[in-house]
Amino acid sequence: xxxFASFVTELSDVLGPLFGGSATAAAIVAFTLCxxxxxxxxxxxxxxxxxxxxxxxxxxxxxxxxxxxxxxxLRRELEKVQxxxxxxxxxxxxxxxxxxxVFFAMYHLFTTDESLLxxxxxxxxxxxxxxxxxxxxxxxxxxxxxxxxxxxxVAAVATWTYVRTRRxxxxxPASVPAGLSSSSGAPSPSVPGAAxxxxxxxxxxxxxxxxxxxxxxxxxxYVVTSTTWTAVERAALRAGRPxxxxxxxGESAGGRRDGASGKPSRGxxxxx
Numbered sequence: 001x002x003x004f005a006s007f008v009t010e011l012s013d014v015l016g017p018l019f020g021g022s023a024t025a026a027a028i029v030a031f032t033l034c035x036x037x038x039x040x041x042x043x044x045x046x047x048x049x050x051x052x053x054x055x056x057x058x059x060x061x062x063x064x065x066x067x068x069x070x071x072x073x074l075r076r077e078l079e080k081v082q083x084x085x086x087x088x089x090x091x092x093x094x095x096x097x098x099x100x101x102v103f104f105a106m107y108h109l110f111t112t113d114e115s116l117l118x119x120x121x122x123x124x125x126x127x128x129x130x131x132x133x134x135x136x137x138x139x140x141x142x143x144x145x146x147x148x149x150x151x152x153x154v155a156a157v158a159t160w161t162y163v164r165t166r167r168x169x170x171x172x173p174a175s176v177p178a179g180l181s182s183s184s185g186a187p188s189p190s191v192p193g194a195a196x197x198x199x200x201x202x203x204x205x206x207x208x209x210x211x212x213x214x215x216x217x218x219x220x221x222y223v224v225t226s227t228t229w230t231a232v233e234r235a236a237l238r239a240g241r242p243x244x245x246x247x248x249x250g251e252s253a254g255g256r257r258d259g260a261s262g263k264p265s266r267g268x269x270x271x272x
Contacts, residue, residue: 004105005116007031012119024119024126028106028218032225035102039095040233046095047237095230103222110218122146126218150212150224158205161231165205168238205231 011027019026064074110116110127117127124133124143133143140148208227212220 004109008109008116021119022121024116025121025218025221028126028221029225032222033229035099036226036229036233039098042095042098043230043233044237047234050238099226103219106222107215107219110216116218121217121221124217126221127216129216130213146217147212150220151209154208154212154224154227155206157228157231158208161205162203164231164235 008024008027008031011030012024015026015030016023117125119126122142122145124146128143130144130147133139133141133147136143138144205227208223211223215223
Protein backbone atom coordinates (compact mmCIF):
# COMPACT_ATOMS: atom_id res chain seq x y z
CA UNK A 1 0.00 0.00 0.00
CA UNK A 2 1.39 3.42 -1.00
CA UNK A 3 1.97 6.33 1.35
CA PHE A 4 -1.11 8.16 0.06
CA ALA A 5 -3.28 5.07 0.47
CA SER A 6 -2.02 4.50 4.01
CA PHE A 7 -2.53 8.15 4.94
CA VAL A 8 -6.07 8.31 3.53
CA THR A 9 -6.97 5.00 5.17
CA GLU A 10 -5.69 6.07 8.59
CA LEU A 11 -7.44 9.43 8.31
CA SER A 12 -10.72 7.79 7.30
CA ASP A 13 -10.50 5.52 10.35
CA VAL A 14 -10.21 8.61 12.54
CA LEU A 15 -13.15 10.32 10.81
CA GLY A 16 -15.29 7.18 10.71
CA PRO A 17 -17.31 7.92 13.88
CA LEU A 18 -18.31 11.32 12.46
CA PHE A 19 -18.95 10.54 8.79
CA GLY A 20 -19.75 6.83 8.71
CA GLY A 21 -19.67 5.38 5.20
CA SER A 22 -18.46 8.68 3.74
CA ALA A 23 -15.41 8.82 6.01
CA THR A 24 -12.97 8.19 3.15
CA ALA A 25 -14.48 11.07 1.16
CA ALA A 26 -14.14 13.28 4.24
CA ALA A 27 -10.52 12.10 4.57
CA ILE A 28 -9.83 13.22 0.98
CA VAL A 29 -11.26 16.66 1.75
CA ALA A 30 -9.21 16.89 4.96
CA PHE A 31 -6.08 15.75 3.12
CA THR A 32 -6.66 18.40 0.45
CA LEU A 33 -7.01 21.09 3.10
CA CYS A 34 -3.71 19.98 4.66
CA UNK A 35 -1.97 20.22 1.27
CA UNK A 36 -3.37 23.69 0.61
CA UNK A 37 -2.47 24.86 4.11
CA UNK A 38 1.12 23.73 3.51
CA UNK A 39 1.16 25.73 0.25
CA UNK A 40 -0.36 28.84 1.82
CA UNK A 41 2.99 30.67 2.21
CA UNK A 42 3.51 30.37 -1.55
CA UNK A 43 0.05 31.81 -2.16
CA UNK A 44 0.88 34.77 0.08
CA UNK A 45 4.12 35.29 -1.83
CA UNK A 46 2.20 35.20 -5.13
CA UNK A 47 -0.17 37.95 -3.98
CA UNK A 48 2.75 40.04 -2.74
CA UNK A 49 4.30 39.57 -6.18
CA UNK A 50 1.13 40.91 -7.79
CA UNK A 51 1.36 44.05 -5.66
CA UNK A 52 5.01 44.48 -6.61
CA UNK A 53 4.12 44.15 -10.29
CA UNK A 54 1.37 46.73 -9.84
CA UNK A 55 3.96 49.13 -8.42
CA UNK A 56 6.31 48.34 -11.30
CA UNK A 57 3.65 48.62 -14.01
CA UNK A 58 4.60 52.16 -15.14
CA UNK A 59 8.28 51.20 -15.44
CA UNK A 60 7.46 48.02 -17.33
CA UNK A 61 5.17 49.93 -19.68
CA UNK A 62 7.92 52.47 -20.32
CA UNK A 63 10.37 49.66 -21.12
CA UNK A 64 7.88 48.17 -23.59
CA UNK A 65 7.40 51.56 -25.22
CA UNK A 66 11.13 52.16 -25.59
CA UNK A 67 12.28 48.68 -26.58
CA UNK A 68 9.16 47.18 -28.15
CA UNK A 69 10.90 46.87 -31.51
CA UNK A 70 13.81 44.92 -29.99
CA UNK A 71 12.42 41.77 -28.29
CA UNK A 72 15.78 40.66 -26.89
CA UNK A 73 16.52 44.05 -25.33
CA LEU A 74 12.97 44.28 -24.03
CA ARG A 75 13.25 40.88 -22.35
CA ARG A 76 16.53 41.86 -20.67
CA GLU A 77 15.09 45.16 -19.44
CA LEU A 78 11.96 43.51 -18.05
CA GLU A 79 14.02 40.84 -16.29
CA LYS A 80 16.32 43.50 -14.85
CA VAL A 81 13.45 45.55 -13.43
CA GLN A 82 11.70 42.49 -11.99
CA UNK A 83 14.90 41.06 -10.49
CA UNK A 84 15.74 44.38 -8.85
CA UNK A 85 12.38 44.44 -7.07
CA UNK A 86 12.25 40.69 -6.40
CA UNK A 87 9.20 40.14 -8.62
CA UNK A 88 9.02 36.63 -10.06
CA UNK A 89 6.57 36.09 -12.94
CA UNK A 90 6.44 32.38 -12.10
CA UNK A 91 5.60 32.84 -8.41
CA UNK A 92 1.85 32.72 -9.03
CA UNK A 93 2.14 29.35 -10.79
CA UNK A 94 4.01 27.52 -8.04
CA UNK A 95 1.01 26.52 -5.86
CA UNK A 96 -0.77 25.04 -8.89
CA UNK A 97 2.32 23.22 -10.19
CA UNK A 98 3.14 21.74 -6.79
CA UNK A 99 -0.39 20.32 -6.53
CA UNK A 100 -0.14 18.36 -9.77
CA UNK A 101 1.78 15.39 -8.28
CA VAL A 102 -0.79 15.14 -5.47
CA PHE A 103 -3.69 15.24 -7.95
CA PHE A 104 -2.18 12.52 -10.13
CA ALA A 105 -1.42 10.41 -7.06
CA MET A 106 -5.06 10.72 -5.98
CA TYR A 107 -6.20 9.83 -9.51
CA HIS A 108 -3.93 6.76 -9.60
CA LEU A 109 -4.90 5.74 -6.08
CA PHE A 110 -8.62 5.46 -6.81
CA THR A 111 -8.20 3.72 -10.16
CA THR A 112 -5.76 0.98 -9.12
CA ASP A 113 -5.92 0.37 -5.34
CA GLU A 114 -8.54 -2.34 -4.81
CA SER A 115 -8.76 -1.61 -1.08
CA LEU A 116 -10.15 1.88 -1.72
CA LEU A 117 -12.36 1.37 -4.78
CA UNK A 118 -15.32 0.23 -2.69
CA UNK A 119 -15.56 3.40 -0.58
CA UNK A 120 -18.39 5.78 -1.37
CA UNK A 121 -19.71 9.31 -0.91
CA UNK A 122 -23.45 9.16 -0.19
CA UNK A 123 -23.63 5.94 -2.19
CA UNK A 124 -21.49 7.06 -5.15
CA UNK A 125 -18.25 5.02 -5.47
CA UNK A 126 -15.12 7.14 -5.06
CA UNK A 127 -13.50 5.21 -7.89
CA UNK A 128 -16.45 5.78 -10.21
CA UNK A 129 -17.02 8.51 -12.78
CA UNK A 130 -20.00 10.61 -13.81
CA UNK A 131 -20.77 8.27 -16.71
CA UNK A 132 -21.05 5.42 -14.20
CA UNK A 133 -23.51 7.44 -12.13
CA UNK A 134 -25.57 8.21 -15.24
CA UNK A 135 -25.69 4.52 -16.12
CA UNK A 136 -26.65 3.57 -12.56
CA UNK A 137 -29.73 5.79 -12.30
CA UNK A 138 -29.50 8.89 -14.43
CA UNK A 139 -28.48 12.44 -13.61
CA UNK A 140 -30.96 12.65 -10.74
CA UNK A 141 -30.52 9.16 -9.39
CA UNK A 142 -28.86 8.47 -6.06
CA UNK A 143 -25.30 8.61 -7.42
CA UNK A 144 -26.09 11.26 -10.02
CA UNK A 145 -27.24 13.73 -7.37
CA UNK A 146 -23.78 13.59 -5.77
CA UNK A 147 -22.28 14.84 -9.04
CA UNK A 148 -25.05 17.41 -9.46
CA UNK A 149 -24.09 18.82 -6.06
CA UNK A 150 -20.42 18.97 -7.06
CA UNK A 151 -21.26 20.63 -10.39
CA UNK A 152 -23.41 23.26 -8.66
CA UNK A 153 -20.63 24.01 -6.17
CA VAL A 154 -17.98 24.23 -8.91
CA ALA A 155 -20.21 26.46 -11.07
CA ALA A 156 -20.87 28.81 -8.14
CA VAL A 157 -17.18 29.09 -7.26
CA ALA A 158 -16.18 29.50 -10.93
CA THR A 159 -18.77 32.24 -11.48
CA TRP A 160 -17.64 34.11 -8.38
CA THR A 161 -14.00 33.77 -9.43
CA TYR A 162 -14.86 34.91 -12.98
CA VAL A 163 -16.57 38.08 -11.74
CA ARG A 164 -13.72 38.90 -9.35
CA THR A 165 -11.06 38.24 -12.00
CA ARG A 166 -12.78 40.51 -14.51
CA ARG A 167 -12.98 43.29 -11.95
CA UNK A 168 -9.35 42.87 -10.93
CA UNK A 169 -8.15 42.81 -14.54
CA UNK A 170 -10.05 46.03 -15.22
CA UNK A 171 -8.76 47.72 -12.07
CA UNK A 172 -5.15 46.58 -11.96
CA PRO A 173 -2.62 45.11 -14.40
CA ALA A 174 -1.14 43.11 -11.53
CA SER A 175 -4.11 40.78 -11.66
CA VAL A 176 -2.96 39.66 -15.13
CA PRO A 177 0.07 37.37 -15.42
CA ALA A 178 3.28 39.28 -15.97
CA GLY A 179 3.79 40.24 -19.59
CA LEU A 180 0.14 40.01 -20.63
CA SER A 181 -0.89 43.56 -19.78
CA SER A 182 0.26 47.10 -20.09
CA SER A 183 0.01 49.73 -17.40
CA SER A 184 -3.57 50.45 -18.46
CA GLY A 185 -4.62 46.82 -17.99
CA ALA A 186 -5.00 46.22 -21.73
CA PRO A 187 -3.21 43.28 -23.33
CA SER A 188 0.36 44.12 -24.22
CA PRO A 189 0.94 44.21 -27.97
CA SER A 190 4.53 43.07 -27.43
CA VAL A 191 3.42 39.61 -26.32
CA PRO A 192 2.07 37.35 -29.10
CA GLY A 193 -1.36 35.97 -28.23
CA ALA A 194 -1.70 38.22 -25.16
CA ALA A 195 -5.16 39.44 -26.17
CA UNK A 196 -6.50 35.89 -26.53
CA UNK A 197 -4.88 34.81 -23.26
CA UNK A 198 -6.34 37.84 -21.50
CA UNK A 199 -9.82 36.89 -22.70
CA UNK A 200 -9.40 33.25 -21.72
CA UNK A 201 -7.94 33.86 -18.26
CA UNK A 202 -11.26 34.59 -16.47
CA UNK A 203 -12.83 31.48 -18.05
CA UNK A 204 -10.23 29.02 -16.74
CA UNK A 205 -12.14 28.21 -13.49
CA UNK A 206 -15.00 26.75 -15.58
CA UNK A 207 -12.58 24.10 -16.82
CA UNK A 208 -12.99 22.48 -13.40
CA UNK A 209 -16.48 21.39 -14.50
CA UNK A 210 -14.96 19.26 -17.26
CA UNK A 211 -12.37 17.83 -14.88
CA UNK A 212 -14.99 16.76 -12.33
CA UNK A 213 -17.08 15.19 -15.10
CA UNK A 214 -14.30 12.92 -16.37
CA UNK A 215 -12.03 11.98 -13.44
CA UNK A 216 -12.88 9.52 -10.63
CA UNK A 217 -15.05 11.00 -7.88
CA UNK A 218 -12.13 10.95 -5.41
CA UNK A 219 -9.98 13.09 -7.72
CA UNK A 220 -13.00 15.31 -8.37
CA UNK A 221 -13.37 15.89 -4.63
CA TYR A 222 -9.74 16.94 -4.47
CA VAL A 223 -10.22 19.38 -7.37
CA VAL A 224 -13.44 20.88 -5.97
CA THR A 225 -11.98 21.34 -2.49
CA SER A 226 -8.77 22.86 -3.84
CA THR A 227 -10.63 25.19 -6.21
CA THR A 228 -12.89 26.44 -3.42
CA TRP A 229 -9.87 26.98 -1.17
CA THR A 230 -8.12 28.96 -3.91
CA ALA A 231 -11.10 31.26 -4.45
CA VAL A 232 -11.53 32.01 -0.74
CA GLU A 233 -7.79 32.29 -0.09
CA ARG A 234 -7.11 34.76 -2.87
CA ALA A 235 -10.11 36.88 -1.94
CA ALA A 236 -8.91 37.03 1.67
CA LEU A 237 -5.29 37.80 0.75
CA ARG A 238 -6.21 40.56 -1.68
CA ALA A 239 -8.45 42.29 0.83
CA GLY A 240 -7.87 43.65 4.29
CA ARG A 241 -4.91 45.13 6.06
CA PRO A 242 -2.02 44.48 3.65
CA UNK A 243 -3.63 46.56 0.91
CA UNK A 244 -4.55 49.27 3.43
CA UNK A 245 -0.98 49.43 4.73
CA UNK A 246 0.33 49.86 1.20
CA UNK A 247 -2.21 52.62 0.55
CA UNK A 248 -1.21 54.37 3.77
CA UNK A 249 2.46 54.01 2.85
CA GLY A 250 1.73 55.60 -0.51
CA GLU A 251 -0.09 58.49 1.14
CA SER A 252 2.80 58.98 3.58
CA ALA A 253 5.26 59.02 0.71
CA GLY A 254 3.08 61.56 -1.07
CA GLY A 255 2.98 63.70 2.04
CA ARG A 256 6.77 63.60 2.32
CA ARG A 257 7.11 64.64 -1.32
CA ASP A 258 4.72 67.54 -0.76
CA GLY A 259 6.74 68.61 2.26
CA ALA A 260 9.99 68.43 0.35
CA SER A 261 8.58 70.59 -2.46
CA GLY A 262 7.43 73.24 -0.02
CA LYS A 263 3.72 72.56 -0.50
CA PRO A 264 1.52 72.26 2.59
CA SER A 265 0.35 68.69 3.12
CA ARG A 266 -3.33 67.84 3.08
CA GLY A 267 -5.19 68.29 6.31
CA UNK A 268 -2.76 70.97 7.59
CA UNK A 269 -3.22 74.68 6.99
CA UNK A 270 -0.24 76.89 6.35
CA UNK A 271 0.30 79.59 8.93
CA UNK A 272 1.45 83.13 8.34
